Amino acid sequence: MKSAHHIAANSSSARWRRSTxxxxxxxxxxxxxxxxxxxxxxxSKRPAGPVIRVNRAAWSAFITHLR
Structure with missing residues (x-):
């Protein structure tokens, strides 16, 4: 199984968006x-800066908690 770091190593095809x-x-x-x-x-102030990568389940839990 590939690690999350390996899977996400190439994010050049990422389509970035920000909250409305x-x-x-x-x-x-x-x-x-x-x-x-x-x-x-x-x-957004540092688009060339570091990127945090989280699995979809963790992101979903985070968004649910915010709501």
Missing amino acids: YSGGNNECVEIADNLPELVHVRD
Whole structure:
């Protein structure tokens, strides 16, 4: 089985989007949920910066908790 790090190593095809709640400012997180296995999360102010990758179950639990 491949590790999550190996699966997500290439995120060049990620389609990034930010929450509609951000109001159009550039101080928000962006997510890419179009890739298999993992959801990618980054700081919109630093698009070339680090990316956090979480499995879909963890992301779903996080979003459910926020609501």
